[in-house]
Amino acid sequence: MFGKSEQGSSQTKSAAVISPLKTVILGVALISCIVNILALTAPLFMLQVYDRVLSSHSVSTLVGLAVLTVGLYLFQSLLDIIRTRILLRVGEDFDHQLSGKIHSAIIRLPLKIRLPGDGLQPLRDLDNIRGFLSGSGPTALFDLPWMPFYLGICFLFHFWIGMTALIGAVILVLLTILTDRLSQQATQDTILYNMQRNASIEAARRNAEAVQAMGFGGQILEKWQQINMQYLASNRRAGDIAGTLGGIARALRIMLQSTILAVGAWLVIQQEITAGVMIASSIMMGRALAPVDQAIGSWKGFLMARQSWSRLKELFQILPQQDVMTALPAPEHELTADGISIVPPNAKLPTVTNVSFKVEAGSALGVIGSSGSGKSTLVRALVGIWEPARGRVCIDGAGLTQWENDVIGRHIGYLPQGVDLFDGTIAENIARFDPDPSAEAIVAAAKAAGVHGLITGFENGYDTSIGESGSGLSAGQRQRIGLARALYKDPFIVVLDEPNANLDAEGEAALVKTVAGIRERGGIVIVVAHRPSAIGAVDLILVMDSGKIKAFGPRDEVLAKVLKKADTKAPAARKPNPFRVVQNPVAGYGKSSFLSGSEDKSAKGDQDGQ
Secondary structure, eight states, rough: OOOOOHHHHHHHHHHHGGGGHHHHHHHHHHHHHHHHHHHHHHHHHHHHHHIIIITTTTTTHHHHHHHHHHHHHHHHHHHHHHHHHHHHHHHHHHHHHHHHHHHHHHHGGGGSOOOOOTTTEEEHHHHHHHHHHHHHHHHHHHHHGGGHHHHHHEEEHHHHHHHHHHHHHHHHHHHHHHHHHHHHHHHHHHHHHHHHHHHHHHHHHTTTTHHHHHHHHHHHHHHHHHHHHHHHHHHHHHHHHHHHHHHHHHHHHHHHHHHHHHHHHHHHTTSSSOOEEEEHHHHHHHHHHHHHHHHHHHHHHHHHHHHHHHHHHHHEEESSOOOOOOOOOOOSEEEEEEEEOOOOOTTOOOOOOOOEEEEEEEOEEEEESSTSHHHHHHHHHHTSOOOOOOOEEEEEEGGGGGSSSHHHHHHHEEESSOOBOOBBBHHHHHTTTSOOOOOOHHHHHHHHTTTTHHTTTSGGGGGBOOOOOTTOOOHHHHHHHHHHHHTTOOHHHHHHHHEETOOHHHHHHHHHHHHHHHHHOOOOOEEEEGGGGTTTTEEEEEETTTTTTEEEEEEHHHHHHHHHHTSOOOOTOOOOOOEEEEEEEEOOOOOOOSSSSSSTOOOOOOOTOO
8 A cells, every 4th residue: 555665654653652662661571570470479378378387287387478478469569550550651651652643644634535534533543552551451461471481380280280271271362362353343343433423423513503494403313323323233243242252261261260179189189289289270370361361351452452553553654744844934936836736635536737827926816717617726735735746836936845834834824715713712813823922913914804893892802712613703703813814924825715705895895905915015815716806906817617727817818818708609609707897896896807607696616625
């Protein structure tokens, strides 16, 4: 699936995560070594009591053995506590190392591929790994290598005691392998259906108003319940397998301990071993098989952690960490598209093909065309959301890949079609959650977007909390605050995708002033538009048609050519003119504009992937 270089890069990242933990893991292994040696305390105590104390009737020997045994038990308990606490912190350290990368990947991955579910599976995968590392699973894995040690002691007691213990160990190991084989598919299905049911209920939550108004909540509930039933069924299968085989393993372990007692009793009758050896071998048998029993019980968690780690490694292959770039000077001259073709995530064919143009500082470009012509796809590439499959986007001659995302992002303002704000205050959203925001820059951006008066009209002004996704604001208010966010600290390039879709006349007038203001300060504005008011202040027009440039140049010149070409069509073949020049109904919007469809309606613009 991936090339050798990418696989090597992934292995390097995996090693970088695991290497700092090697010292800790070695320390846990050393503690486990001491704990397993101290586990001999119980059988040896029983051996001494039965073979020495009872035969000699020596109370002082019993007291001495008891004091020593209690001390060893306490030391073993202390080491167990330390080991558990260390493993808990190993899980936390693993989370600390990967959580930032995974947060970044969750944000970036939808720009590369379309994800199943709600897109949060990488975070759940990290939780699965941390939960396993912090639980009892690793303890069983550290104790498993000591099973031959205990079996060897059983053979020292007597050959048939050792054989009985060995047969029991083989049976339990085979049960562990069977648990692994039978649980894999059920565990994968459980994760898949869980992703689907989370995505379904999240979609219902986002569309709560439409569901309530049109009364199709029952159908949505039925759809979710079907997925939930599949999730519960797969989870039940995985649980049944683990529970059944775990129960069998526990029953077998108890049965084997009874069997070894019976074998020991027979050997005592034959006078081949003592009663103390019989009791000690039973305890030794239980200790030898306990890690296998514990491993079977935690096998579901181990499987989930293993599958989660495989998915995370694949994720890091898809999204390699960006290298540190040499700092470039702040852009100030031009934006160039050089023969770019764009293939949206999970698509096979480009929706934008061989587009080239250049916009210089102080200019404003209006991108027009019918729905599905590729306008939104084009601007996504211009701001670095989607990487072109061919060609490149350059700012002042440097390709976008030569800039670190956080650095070039400070020079770009972007207003998408659907504006989603973050839970926080208006000021935090405008400042892009800058840890050291400038109050002056926040207010300046709001004024440039014509939203300062609106914000100060709220009871808490700029410190008003807007709720998740800006739910406390109307669509128009969200869009205007989103515009202020795009203008924060005067970015060199400002891209506005359908900026007036939810604006009233006042908001549209503010938008025209905003575009003019950016041009005056030497910035570049790109406006994707269906409505005439949006291109009133632009000086260049780019007409998109079926993913290709149909025309590009000065606004009035391009519109005149498009209209002339449309008017030369035969009357029978003529369609409603999407670029009809009309007198601008709003003063100050420029000499001409265009309409897409009806004058009274605003088209919604390109959808995702167009």
